[in-house]
Amino acid sequence: MTAARYVLHEIQSYHRFIKFLIFLVALAAVGSTIRFIFGLGATTNLNDTYPWGLWISFDVVTAVPLAAGAFTIGVVAHIFHIKKLEPLVRPAIVTGFLGYSLVCVGLMLDLGQPHRGIYVLFPWNWNVHSPMFEVSMCVMAYTTVLFLEFLHPVSERFGWHIPLRLLRNLQIPFAILAAMISTLHQSTLGTFFLIAVDKLHPLWYNPLLPLQFWLSAIFTGLSIVILEASLVHRFMGQPNESDLLATLTRIIPWVMGCYMMVKLVALLTFSEGALFDRPVLTTLFVVEVAVGLLLPFWMFLQSRIRTDKSMQLRAASLVIFGLVLNRFNVSMFGMIQPGQQIYAPNVLESVVTVGIIAAHILFFVLMAKYFPIFEHHPEAVDATIPDTFRRVGKEELKAIPVTVLPDP
Amino acid sequence: MSARTDFSRDKAFLIDMTKCTGCRGCQVACKQWNQLKAENTTFFTGEGYQNPPAMSEHTFTRIKFRDYQKNGQNEFAFYKEMCMHCNDPACASVCPVGAFQKTAEGPVVYLDDKCIGCRFCMIACPFGVPKYEWSKAFPLVRKCTGCYSRVQEGLKPACATTCPTAITYGPREEMIKEAERRLAAHPDRYLQKVYGKEEAGGTSVIYLTALPFDELGFKPVTMRALPSYTWQALRLVPGIFLTVGGTLSAVSWFQHRKEKVKQAETESKGAACCAAAEAAETSKEDHQ
Numbered sequence: 001m002t003a004a005r006y007v008l009h010e011i012q013s014y015h016r017f018i019k020f021l022i023f024l025v026a027l028a029a030v031g032s033t034i035r036f037i038f039g040l041g042a043t044t045n046l047n048d049t050y051p052w053g054l055w056i057s058f059d060v061v062t063a064v065p066l067a068a069g070a071f072t073i074g075v076v077a078h079i080f081h082i083k084k085l086e087p088l089v090r091p092a093i094v095t096g097f098l099g100y101s102l103v104c105v106g107l108m109l110d111l112g113q114p115h116r117g118i119y120v121l122f123p124w125n126w127n128v129h130s131p132m133f134e135v136s137m138c139v140m141a142y143t144t145v146l147f148l149e150f151l152h153p154v155s156e157r158f159g160w161h162i163p164l165r166l167l168r169n170l171q172i173p174f175a176i177l178a179a180m181i182s183t184l185h186q187s188t189l190g191t192f193f194l195i196a197v198d199k200l201h202p203l204w205y206n207p208l209l210p211l212q213f214w215l216s217a218i219f220t221g222l223s224i225v226i227l228e229a230s231l232v233h234r235f236m237g238q239p240n241e242s243d244l245l246a247t248l249t250r251i252i253p254w255v256m257g258c259y260m261m262v263k264l265v266a267l268l269t270f271s272e273g274a275l276f277d278r279p280v281l282t283t284l285f286v287v288e289v290a291v292g293l294l295l296p297f298w299m300f301l302q303s304r305i306r307t308d309k310s311m312q313l314r315a316a317s318l319v320i321f322g323l324v325l326n327r328f329n330v331s332m333f334g335m336i337q338p339g340q341q342i343y344a345p346n347v348l349e350s351v352v353t354v355g356i357i358a359a360h361i362l363f364f365v366l367m368a369k370y371f372p373i374f375e376h377h378p379e380a381v382d383a384t385i386p387d388t389f390r391r392v393g394k395e396e397l398k399a400i401p402v403t404v405l406p407d408p
Numbered sequence: 409m410s411a412r413t414d415f416s417r418d419k420a421f422l423i424d425m426t427k428c429t430g431c432r433g434c435q436v437a438c439k440q441w442n443q444l445k446a447e448n449t450t451f452f453t454g455e456g457y458q459n460p461p462a463m464s465e466h467t468f469t470r471i472k473f474r475d476y477q478k479n480g481q482n483e484f485a486f487y488k489e490m491c492m493h494c495n496d497p498a499c500a501s502v503c504p505v506g507a508f509q510k511t512a513e514g515p516v517v518y519l520d521d522k523c524i525g526c527r528f529c530m531i532a533c534p535f536g537v538p539k540y541e542w543s544k545a546f547p548l549v550r551k552c553t554g555c556y557s558r559v560q561e562g563l564k565p566a567c568a569t570t571c572p573t574a575i576t577y578g579p580r581e582e583m584i585k586e587a588e589r590r591l592a593a594h595p596d597r598y599l600q601k602v603y604g605k606e607e608a609g610g611t612s613v614i615y616l617t618a619l620p621f622d623e624l625g626f627k628p629v630t631m632r633a634l635p636s637y638t639w640q641a642l643r644l645v646p647g648i649f650l651t652v653g654g655t656l657s658a659v660s661w662f663q664h665r666k667e668k669v670k671q672a673e674t675e676s677k678g679a680a681c682c683a684a685a686e687a688a689e690t691s692k693e694d695h696q
Contacts, residue, residue: 041542048464048539051530079656081663112525112540112547116505119524125505131638132528133504134645172660180653184645191641195502195532197630210641335531 021362028355031348032109040112045346052331054345058353059106061189062327063099064139065213066320068221069228070096070146071182074175076222076251085244090153090373091232092225097146098363102356104143109352131191138185145178153371186217193330201278201334203285206270208262209330215259220323222248222255223296226316230309236365238374242309249306249315256297256319263289278338284329292322415495416581418514419559420612421568424590425624426597428486428574430471434567438469441555441566463489465541468552469567472625485617487624488574490567491516491537491552492604493612494633499529499538501635507549514580514612515554523548534608534629554612583614590616609633 011022035043046053069092077085108114119125120136127133148167155164190213193200226245232238267275276282299305299315306312336342345353367373438444447467449460457473460466469490476483497516500508507522508529518538529538529549541547555565563569568577576583587602603621604614608629617624 036545039543039545040540040547041544047542048462048530048536051527051540075656079660079663081660081667110526112527112549113523114525115546116522116524119505119522122505125522127501127503127506129501129635129639129642130504130506130528131642132502132526134642136504176653176656176660179656180649183652184649187648188642188645191638192528192531194637194641195498195634197632197634197637198534198628199531207637207640 018362018365021358021365024358025355025362028352028359031352031355034348035109035352040110043346044349045343047343049340050343053343054349054353055106055110057328057331058324059110059356060103061192061331062324063103063106063356064189065186065217065220065323065327066224067096067099067103068182068186068217069224070099070149070221071142071175071178072218072221073225073248075179076248078172078175079179082247085247087241087374088225088229088244088248091228091368093146093149094153094364094367094373095224095228095360097143097150098360098367100139100143100146102360103139105359106353106356107139131188131195134188135185135192138181138188142178142181142185145174145181149174149178153367153373156375157371182217183214187211187214189213190330196335199335199337200330201281202271202273202275203267203281204326204330204334206266208266208270211262212259212266215255215262216323216326219252219255219259220319222252223316223319226312227320230313230316232368232374233309236368236374240309242307242312245309245312246307249300249312252319253297253300256293256300260293260297281329281334284325284333288322288325288329292318292325296322412495412510412512415514415610415612416579418495418512418580418612419554419577420493420514420580420583420614421490421565422576422578422583422587422614423488423616424574424576424587425486425488425615425617428471428488429572430473430484430486431572432471433570433572434469434488434575435467435471437566437570438552439467441558442468442553444468457484463537463539465539465543465550468550474619474624476619476623485619485624487615487617487626488567489625490613491554492535492608493552493554494608495610495612496608496633496635498532498534498608498634501638502528502532504528511556513556513559515556515559516612517553517556518549518551520548525549532634534634535627580612580614587614587616606631609636 011019014022031043040046044053044055073085073088073092076082077089108117111117117136120133121140148170151163152167154160155167187210190210193205193209194207196205226248229238229241229245233240296315296318299311299318304311305315332343439446445466447460447464451459456475458471460470463470469488472487472489474485474487476485493510493514493516495510497508497510499518500506500510500516503523504526505522505524507519507524508516509519510516525547527538527540527549530536530540538549538551540549555563555567558565564577568575576586584602584605587605591598591600591602597618598616599618599620601621602614602616603626604611609632615621615626622628
């Protein structure tokens with residue numbers, strides 16, 4: 001009883017934006033319940049012509065590269081050992097962990113038989129020829145890795161010394177593992193659409209699609225880190241990290257450049273069939289490339305823009321817009337055949353997807369509230385330094401500021 | 409991707425559309441054998457005379473009608489829509505749990521107790537065959553079974569048994585030979601093409617028609633087996649996994665080593681800096 005009152009009291013003290021997010025998530029929960037009672041046909045606009053809709057295009061195909069910040073920043077900070085970027089790592093891992101968990105939630109809603117999702121793990125079902133098999137295995141494995149990495153702030157919060165020591169030693173192996181697994185499934189999401197030989201429009205269909213998906217996930221992941229750090233600075237009172245972000249903005253254009261070259265080569269040499277035969281698709285392609293690729297690329301090349309905190313945010317947002325449009329072009333718009341009825345998500349589908357996005361922001365804010373995800377531990381980076389946490393005594397531990405639930 | 413390369417003894421349908429009368433006995437037989445529900449449809453909601461307007465969870469095969477003019481006369485042409493039972497089926501290759509299998513007898517079967525319901529098969533199938541039970545809360549995929557249960561018992565599929573004119577059923581090699589014999593014997597009657605011989609890497613349903621295939625509603629498909637398109641990327645997966653892991657481990661080792669060397673250098677710079685270093689050390693400890 002008192003626990004419930006604590007929780008209620010706590011929720012009442014939240015900012016009204018958080019309350020609004022809770023409302024959106026609750027709506028999505030209602031939508032999901034309706035899906036499990038009345039079925040996919042009744043709750044979505046999916047049909048035999050469009051077996052995949054918003055829930056796959058956004059909640060899976062787009063959300064996975066949007067959650068790529070964790071592995072990219074992990075590689076940059078831990079493997080290339082740019083130590084000063086350490087403050088960006090932990091929030092990015094929380095963002096990634098939430099992102100992947102919500103991908104799993106979205107997938108569970110979309111699967112016809114969600115209770116059988118576990119079947120993918122049974123060796124007698126394994127089908128190594130299936131891109132979906134690979135992605136499901138990778139997503140499960142990587143969500144686990146992200147969870148373990150996320151245990152870091154949790155262990156700090158509760159003073160679990162032994163897990164902390166273990167996690168600290170595993171930091172670099174985890175960063176490598178994360179990059180390995182992410183490389184596989186980010187690119188394999190592109191392989192998904194290689195099977196749609198005569199369905200996906202040649203503006204996007206080419207055998208280099210997996211490589212493009214991987215490269216775009218890398219620079220989008222770094223852009224997400226910029227977005228997240230900028231918003232956290234703006235709305236959650238965290239320090240301005242634009243100097244650190246300027247390091248990222250120097251890396252991003254290199255990856256974007258590689259991506260653009262691959263895209264150009266793919267378009268010129270590997271595409272088959274008429275490219276610009278459908279005006280709507282041509283427009284979508286031009287917007288994707290011009291607004292979501294060339295413009296931010298140019299912006300990141302200007303040192304004035306690259307180091308300015310609000311311009312960084314704008315350029316990163318453009319990159320993210322470009323990626324979202326690209327994934328929708330590949331998984332939805334480009335798959336529409338001429339003369340076919342057009343799919344548009346209905347209200348319920350949209351409410352669920354909006355709820356998933358809201359849940360991401362909500363859980364991030366709440367985690368930041370209760371766990372030390374912004375506390376910067378520059379000394380925690382160096383693995384050669386002995387574990388300080390082991391030496392923290394009971395008295396000192398009490399001195400570490402933790403959020404205490406207020407008395408009702 | 410199927411391990412087999414020889415499909416000549418697979419059971420195959422030879423469907424001669426010029427001999428089809430449009431009686432739709434096959435549709436009825438299919439519904440009866442598979443115990444499929446009737447659909448409540450309205451005539452002319454589809455493209456022409458055909459009914460139901462599309463294949464669905466309740467309709468595994470369907471005769472499409474196309475009216476055209478020949479010598480000033482109105483004529484009908486037909487096309488039997490069904491699972492093509494590909495030699496190397498896209499549905500089987502993309503399924504994460506292997507719920508589709510190419511059987512040794514020829515039919516591509518769906519194991520509904522394995523399916524997790526991801527619907528990748530529906531995206532992958534170049535012929536748009538797998539359909540979904542959209543009305544159910546926990547739906548499964550439905551499609552033509554090639555009457556596998558009958559074929560196992562040495563019977564012909566229901567539609568092939570019922571068809572009075574157009575469907576011949578037998579080993580694929582013989583069906584192709586027969587199709588080519590007909591093309592040669594009556595060049596005036598047929599379009600000179602055996603649809604299904606090469607399409608999507610070869611199928612166990614082979615068509616002969618008088619009209620161009622696209623006019624009848626056949627989908628344009630690649631001549632390559634579809635699984636090869638994804639496999640050319642997926643086969644690189646283990647190599648890429650290890651390369652990324654190896655490269656990043658090497659980079660990580662190198663970067664950390666570089667720093668250690670640098671640290672050692674600064675430490676060995678002599679006693680002059682000793683005091684300063686010690687001061688730094690103390691301040692560090694204070695910080696902790």
